Amino acid sequence: MVGFEAQGAQSRDNPFATGNDEAFARWRDRKLAACARSAAGLVVEVRDPRSLTPAEKAEIVRRCRRDNMAIYASPVVAEDKEVPRRLGAQLGLATLDTNFLADEDGITSIAVSGAKAGAGFIPYTTHRIRWHTDGYYNPPALRIRAMLLHCVRDAASGGDTALLDHELAYLLLREDDPRHVHALMQDDALSIPARVDDEGVARPEAVGPVFSIEPGTGDLHMRYTARTRSVAWKDDAATAAAAARLLQILDGDSGLVLRTRLLPGMGLVCNNVLHERSAFEDAPGRARLLYRARYVERIAGTRNAWRESETAGM
Numbered sequence: 001m002v003g004f005e006a007q008g009a010q011s012r013d014n015p016f017a018t019g020n021d022e023a024f025a026r027w028r029d030r031k032l033a034a035c036a037r038s039a040a041g042l043v044v045e046v047r048d049p050r051s052l053t054p055a056e057k058a059e060i061v062r063r064c065r066r067d068n069m070a071i072y073a074s075p076v077v078a079e080d081k082e083v084p085r086r087l088g089a090q091l092g093l094a095t096l097d098t099n100f101l102a103d104e105d106g107i108t109s110i111a112v113s114g115a116k117a118g119a120g121f122i123p124y125t126t127h128r129i130r131w132h133t134d135g136y137y138n139p140p141a142l143r144i145r146a147m148l149l150h151c152v153r154d155a156a157s158g159g160d161t162a163l164l165d166h167e168l169a170y171l172l173l174r175e176d177d178p179r180h181v182h183a184l185m186q187d188d189a190l191s192i193p194a195r196v197d198d199e200g201v202a203r204p205e206a207v208g209p210v211f212s213i214e215p216g217t218g219d220l221h222m223r224y225t226a227r228t229r230s231v232a233w234k235d236d237a238a239t240a241a242a243a244a245r246l247l248q249i250l251d252g253d254s255g256l257v258l259r260t261r262l263l264p265g266m267g268l269v270c271n272n273v274l275h276e277r278s279a280f281e282d283a284p285g286r287a288r289l290l291y292r293a294r295y296v297e298r299i300a301g302t303r304n305a306w307r308e309s310e311t312a313g314m
């Protein structure tokens, strides 16, 4: 039986711990050999996301273990929040993060809203949303580990999604210079001042690392935003260099950023990977509508995917 220590951040085979260079090198090779190189590699056709077949679910989880995300494509285009709710439940996602802009049930309708846009909340405008992980402004105790987006209607033009597995962001940064990931694992690397945030949530200051290792499981978590206003990076040269390099990776040509457009009936399930939305335009009478759900849990069956024994058969 594997003990708590051996499972977690302290384990010598954890590739995300800064001292474990051999474990990192082995994991890096496996990860780069296996990871999806196009968004098409993420796609699983499903008949109805509300009721997956065992085979459909297995294909989604397999991709989430490999890439921390999967895209499902279904013929279900109904304006029905049961789609994300039931899909999440089938993937072990039970604890929704709620904010006051979420509809009462904790699943947020992302669409252009005059009132929310007027208050400056970017998700409810047609503007680009820069690279981020969800809930980066949450207190450390309310960490968002999984996120789900379901497309009811796409935009007349634009509204594309760019995705990068946060483990690959870590990998590329550490390959470039181990000091980068060390800087971004500092407990005070990234501070979000107290304010009413993008989503309209009044909240206290949130100080924490960008990359952290989950106690107990050893999985990698990331909190990040590329926005520059209302964000305070730790004021030292190492953090500044790491943040600048990360932005170069996100906007660069690593070949690992996956670009796609969610069409009606399609959706993203992920362990809160890095994502970006391009600007879009709605046509009259046909407004883009996505449902978004954020969860405290990771997708079931994706724990410890970094372990060699777990990835050998991928």
Ligand SMILES: [Fe+2]
Pocket (backbone or CB within 6 Å): 132, 133, 134, 275
């Ligand atoms: Fe997001």
